[in-house]
Amino acid sequence: MKMLLNGKKVGTEGREEIIVINPYTHEEIDSVPCADLNDIDTALECAREGAEKWGRVPVLERVRILEKVSSKIAEKKKDIALLLSKEAGKIYTQAEEEVDHAIGLFKEYANRLRYDYDSVLPSNEDMILVTREPLGVVACILPFNFPVELYAQKVAPALAAGNAIIIKPSVETPLSSIYLSELIIECGVEPKALQVITGHGSVVGSALASSDKIDAVSMTGSTEAGISIYVSAAKNLSRCFLELGGNDPLIIFDDVDLDTAVTEAINGRIVHAGQACCSSKRFIVQENIYDEFAGRLAERLKGMKIGDPLDQGSRIGPLIDERAAQRVEEIVDRTVKAGAYCLCGGRRFDGNFFEPTVLTGVTPAMDIAQNLEVFGPVFPLIKFKTEEQAVAIADNCTYGLSSGVISGEIQRAIRVARQLDAGNCTINGTGLYRTHDMPFGGHRKSGLGTEGLYATLDEFTKTKTYVWKGAAIR
Ligand SMILES: NC(=O)c1ccc[n+]([C@@H]2O[C@H](COP(=O)([O-])OP(=O)(O)OC[C@H]3O[C@@H](n4cnc5c(N)ncnc54)[C@H](O)[C@@H]3O)[C@@H](O)[C@H]2O)c1
Numbered sequence: 001m002k003m004l005l006n007g008k009k010v011g012t013e014g015r016e017e018i019i020v021i022n023p024y025t026h027e028e029i030d031s032v033p034c035a036d037l038n039d040i041d042t043a044l045e046c047a048r049e050g051a052e053k054w055g056r057v058p059v060l061e062r063v064r065i066l067e068k069v070s071s072k073i074a075e076k077k078k079d080i081a082l083l084l085s086k087e088a089g090k091i092y093t094q095a096e097e098e099v100d101h102a103i104g105l106f107k108e109y110a111n112r113l114r115y116d117y118d119s120v121l122p123s124n125e126d127m128i129l130v131t132r133e134p135l136g137v138v139a140c141i142l143p144f145n146f147p148v149e150l151y152a153q154k155v156a157p158a159l160a161a162g163n164a165i166i167i168k169p170s171v172e173t174p175l176s177s178i179y180l181s182e183l184i185i186e187c188g189v190e191p192k193a194l195q196v197i198t199g200h201g202s203v204v205g206s207a208l209a210s211s212d213k214i215d216a217v218s219m220t221g222s223t224e225a226g227i228s229i230y231v232s233a234a235k236n237l238s239r240c241f242l243e244l245g246g247n248d249p250l251i252i253f254d255d256v257d258l259d260t261a262v263t264e265a266i267n268g269r270i271v272h273a274g275q276a277c278c279s280s281k282r283f284i285v286q287e288n289i290y291d292e293f294a295g296r297l298a299e300r301l302k303g304m305k306i307g308d309p310l311d312q313g314s315r316i317g318p319l320i321d322e323r324a325a326q327r328v329e330e331i332v333d334r335t336v337k338a339g340a341y342c343l344c345g346g347r348r349f350d351g352n353f354f355e356p357t358v359l360t361g362v363t364p365a366m367d368i369a370q371n372l373e374v375f376g377p378v379f380p381l382i383k384f385k386t387e388e389q390a391v392a393i394a395d396n397c398t399y400g401l402s403s404g405v406i407s408g409e410i411q412r413a414i415r416v417a418r419q420l421d422a423g424n425c426t427i428n429g430t431g432l433y434r435t436h437d438m439p440f441g442g443h444r445k446s447g448l449g450t451e452g453l454y455a456t457l458d459e460f461t462k463t464k465t466y467v468w469k470g471a472a473i474r
C-alpha cells in the first residue's frame with residue numbers, strides 16, 4: 001500500500017521498502033514505503049494547510065462527516081477485520097471486536113461534538129465567552145498491537161476537534177491505518193488534514209515529535225519510546241499525550257470462587273496472545289489457594305487451541321514476530337533459572353508462537369514481579385500472606401496502568417483498590433477493562449494524560465476566552 005502524503009498516494013519510488021509479513025503464514029502480504037526526511041517536511045507543510053481548511057469546516061458538518069465515517073467503517077467491517085487479522089496475527093473475532101470499537105468511537109465523538117457547548121461565565125457587566133479551538137497539527141504515533149482501535153481513539157477526537165493529523169503507524173501493522181484513512185478521506189475529510197507517513201519510529205516518529213510544526217503528539221507504545229518523544233516535544237512545548245507500558249497486577253484473595261478467578265485471569269491475559277497493554281501481567285495470589293489456583297489455571301490453559309487466527313476454534317495466535325517471541329522465551333528462561341517453576345507451557349515454536357505459560361514460585365524480588373513487562377501469554381504467580389503484602393508487591397513497580405482485585409469481601413477489595421497506584425482498578429475482575437467513555441491512562445511510567453470520550457476532545461483543543469465589555473445579559 002502507499003502512504004498518504006499531501007493528498008496523494010506515495011509509493012516506494014526510490015525509498016526503502018518495508019515488507020509487511022503475516023505473522024501466522026509468514027508470507028509477505030504487502031509493503032509500504034519508508035518515508036525520508038523530505039517526505040516528513042512535506043507532510044508537516046501541508047498539514048498546516050490542512051489544519052487551516054479542516055479547522056474552518058463548521059462543527060455540524062464535521063459531525064455529519066464523522067457519522068458517515070462510522071457507517072463506512074461498519075460497511076467495510078469484515079474487510080478491515082481480515083486485514084487486521086492478517087497484518088497483526090490477531091484472532092479474527094478479536095479483530096472484529098476492534099473494528100466495532102472504531103465504529104463506536106467515530107459515532108460517539110460525533111455525538112460528543114454535537115453537544116459540546118461553549119460556555120458563558122457569570123459577570124455583572126460583561127459577556128465572557130469560553131470557546132474551544134483546535135490545537136492545529138496532531139501527530140498520532142501508533143503501536144502494533146491494537147492498530148484499529150487505537151487509531152480511532154486518536155483520529156476520531158483529533159478530527160472532531162478540527163485538527164489536521166499526521167499518523168505514524170508501527171512498521172508491523174501499517175495497512176489498517178492506511179485503509180481507514182482512505183475511507184475517511186472518501187467521506188469528506190480534507191486530504192491534507194489526514195496523512196499517513198510510514199517508516200521507522202527512530203526516523204519518522206522522532207522527526208515528527210521534535211518538529212516545531214507539530215502542536216501535539218499523541219503516542220501509544222512503550223515507555224522507552226514515550227520518554228524519548230516527551231523529551232523531543234518538550235523543546236517546542238508541544239503537548240504530549242502518552243499511553244505507555246504496564247506490568248499490571250491482579251490480586252486474588254483466598255475467599256473467592258476459584259473458577260471465576262481463573263476465568264478472569266485467563267480472559268485478562270491471553271487477549272492478542274498476551275500483547276495487550278492493560279492485560280494482567282502479575283498474578284498475586286493468597287497462599288491458601290495458591291497451589292489450587294495454579295493447578296486449575298494450568299489445566300485450563302493446556303486445553304486451549306493455539307493456531308491459525310482465522311480458525312474459529314483458535315484462542316491464541318502468534319506473537320507479532322520471532323524477535324518478540326524470543327524475548328518472551330528469554331524472560332521465561334531467566335525467571336526459571338532464578339528459581340521459578342514452569343508449571344505449563346514455556347516453549348516457543350514455529351518461530352513466533354509461544355505456549356501459554358504458568359510460572360509458580362515467582363518471588364517479589366524477581367524483575368518479572370516488578371518492572372519487566374512481558375508481552376506474551378505468561379502468568380507469573382506471586383504468593384502473598386497478608387493484605388498489606390499484596391498491596392506492597394503490587395505497588396512495587398514503576399508502572400501504574402491498570403489493576404484488578406478479586407475478593408469475596410467487598411470492603412477489603414475497595415480498601416485495596418484505593419491503595420493501588422494505577423489509572424484503573426477493576427474490582428472482582430481483571431484490569432483489562434476499557435469502555436469508550438472512561439478516562440483511560442496510566443499513572444507513573446505508564447503515561448501522561450487520559451484517553452476516552454471523557455477527556456480527549458478537551459486534550460485536543462485549547463480554550464479561547466472572548467470578553468465583550470458591557471454586554472452582560474441581565
Ligand atoms: N497504555 C496504552 O494504552 C497502550 C496500548 C497499547 C500498547 N501499549 C504499549 O506499547 C508497547 C507495545 O507496542 P510497540 O512495540 O508497538 O511499542 P513501541 O514503543 O516500540 O512503538 C510504538 C510506536 O512508537 C514509534 N516509536 C518507537 N520509537 C520511537 C521514537 N524514539 N520516537 C518516536 N516514535 C517512536 C514506533 O515506530 C511505533 O509507531 C507495550 O509497551 C505496550 O504496553 C500501551
Ligand SMILES: O=C[C@H](O)CS(=O)(=O)O
Nearest residue numbers: 145146149276277278434
Ligand atoms: O494494548 C493495550 C490495550 O489493552 C488495548 S486497548 O486500549 O484496550 O484497545
